[in-house]
Amino acid sequence: MSALAATALTLSLAAQPVMAKAPKAAPASVSAAPATPEGPRRASAEERGLAARLDPLARAAFWGRESDLDPRDAEAAVGLAQALRAMGKYEDAAQAAQRVLITDPKSVEALLEVARAQVGRGQGFYAIEPARQAQALAPRDWRAPSLLGVAYDQASRPEEALAAHRLATSLAPENPAALCNLALFYASHGDAREAETLLRAAAAKPGATMAVRQNLALVLGLQGRFDEAEKLVRQDLPPEAVANNMAFLRAAAPGPAGPPRSWDSVRTAQ
Numbered sequence: 001m002s003a004l005a006a007t008a009l010t011l012s013l014a015a016q017p018v019m020a021k022a023p024k025a026a027p028a029s030v031s032a033a034p035a036t037p038e039g040p041r042r043a044s045a046e047e048r049g050l051a052a053r054l055d056p057l058a059r060a061a062f063w064g065r066e067s068d069l070d071p072r073d074a075e076a077a078v079g080l081a082q083a084l085r086a087m088g089k090y091e092d093a094a095q096a097a098q099r100v101l102i103t104d105p106k107s108v109e110a111l112l113e114v115a116r117a118q119v120g121r122g123q124g125f126y127a128i129e130p131a132r133q134a135q136a137l138a139p140r141d142w143r144a145p146s147l148l149g150v151a152y153d154q155a156s157r158p159e160e161a162l163a164a165h166r167l168a169t170s171l172a173p174e175n176p177a178a179l180c181n182l183a184l185f186y187a188s189h190g191d192a193r194e195a196e197t198l199l200r201a202a203a204a205k206p207g208a209t210m211a212v213r214q215n216l217a218l219v220l221g222l223q224g225r226f227d228e229a230e231k232l233v234r235q236d237l238p239p240e241a242v243a244n245n246m247a248f249l250r251a252a253a254p255g256p257a258g259p260p261r262s263w264d265s266v267r268t269a270q
Contacts, residue, residue, distance in 0.1 A: 042069050051079065059083035067096070074100045074107055081113040090121035108134045108141070115147050124154025142172035146181045153185060161185060176202040180212050187219055195219045210236040221249030 043051075043066055051062050060083035066076035077100045084093035094117035100110035111134040118127035128151045135144035146168035152161035165182040172178045183198035199216035202208055217232040229249055233242050 040065075040069060042066060042073075048075070048079075056083050056086035060087065071099070072103060074104060074110065078107075078109045078113055081110075081117065085113070085117050085120055088120075090117045093117040093120070106137055108138045108144075111137070112143060112147065115144075115151065119147065119150050119154065122154060124151035127151035128155065140171060142168040142175060142178050145171070146178050149181060149185060153188065158185075158189065174205055176205040176208040176212050179205070180215060183219075184215065187215075187222075192219050192222050196223070217245070218249065221246075221253060224253045226250060226253075 043062070048066075051059055054062060060080060063076050063079035063083055066073055067080050070076065077096050081093040081096040084090075084096060094114050097110045097113035097117065100107050101114070104110070111130040115127035115131040115134065118124065118130075128148065131144050131148045131151055134141070135148065138144060145164045149161045149165035149168060152158070152164055162185060165178075165185050168178045169175075169182050179198050179202035183195040183202065186192075186198065187195035196216065196219050199212060199219060202212045203216055213232050213235060214237075217229040220226075220229040220232070226246065226249060230242065230246055233245050237245065
C-alpha cells in the first residue's frame with residue numbers, strides 16, 4: 001500500500017568547532033537509559049481525509065490498520081466496512097460495521113453500512129431492520145429510506161419499496177442518488193419510460209456520477225435507442241469498453257415485435 005502522504009525531512013548538520021578539551025566520559029556506573037521506541041501512531045485528520053482517494057484495497061489496508069490501533073474507533077471501522085463492500089466482501093463488511101454497534105448501537109453510519117452490505121450480497125430482507133433503525137435515528141436523512149427501498153424490493157415487497165423510495169426523494173429532491181434509486185425501481189418493474197425520466201433528471205443534477213449516466217444508457221438501450229445510449233457510454237468509458245457494452249445492449253434489446261425487456265431480465269442475464 002502506498003502512503004497517504006510523505007514528508008521529507010532534510011537535516012543539515014553544521015560543522016562543529018574543534019574543542020580544546022575532550023568532554024569527560026560518564027562514570028562507568030552510570031549508563032544512559034535506552035530510548036523507548038514510539039508505537040505506531042494513528043493517522044491525522046488530513047491523512048484520513050486523503051484515504052477517500054485510495055483504491056478499495058488500499059483503503060481497506062489503511063482503515064484496517066487504524067481499527068487495529070483502536071478497536072473503538074467508529075470512523076475506522078465504518079471506513080473499513082465501506083472499503084470491504086467496494087471489494088465485494090460483503091460478509092466481512094457487515095462484520096466490521098457490526099463491531100461498532102456493540103459499543104454504539106445508535107451509530108447511524110454503522111447501521112447503514114450493515115444494511116448496504118446485506119443489500120450488496122442480495123439479502124435485502126436482512127437489511128430492512130438496520131435500515132429502519134437508522135431511519136428512526138435520523139428521520140430527515142434520505143439515505144435510510146432509499147436503502148430501505150432497495151431492501152424491500154429484494155425482499156419482494158414492491159409497494160413498501162416504492163413508498164420508501166418516494167420518501168427518500170421527497171427528503172432530497174435534488175439528490176441524484178435518491179432519484180437514481182427510484183428510477184432503478186421503475187426499471188426493475190418494466191417501466192423504462194419513467195426510469196428514463198428520473199435518470200435524465202438525476203444526470204442533470206450537480207454531483208451526478210458515472211453510474212447515473214451508465215444506468216440511463218442501459219435504460220435507453222432497453223428501449224432500442226442505441227445511438228443515444230452510445231453517446232452516454234462514451235462519456236465515461238474507453239473505446240473497447242464502449243464496444244462491449246453496446247454489443248451487450250444490442251443483444252439484450254427486444255426484436256421489432258417484442259416488448260422492451262425489463263431491468264431484472266437484463267440484470268439476470270449479466
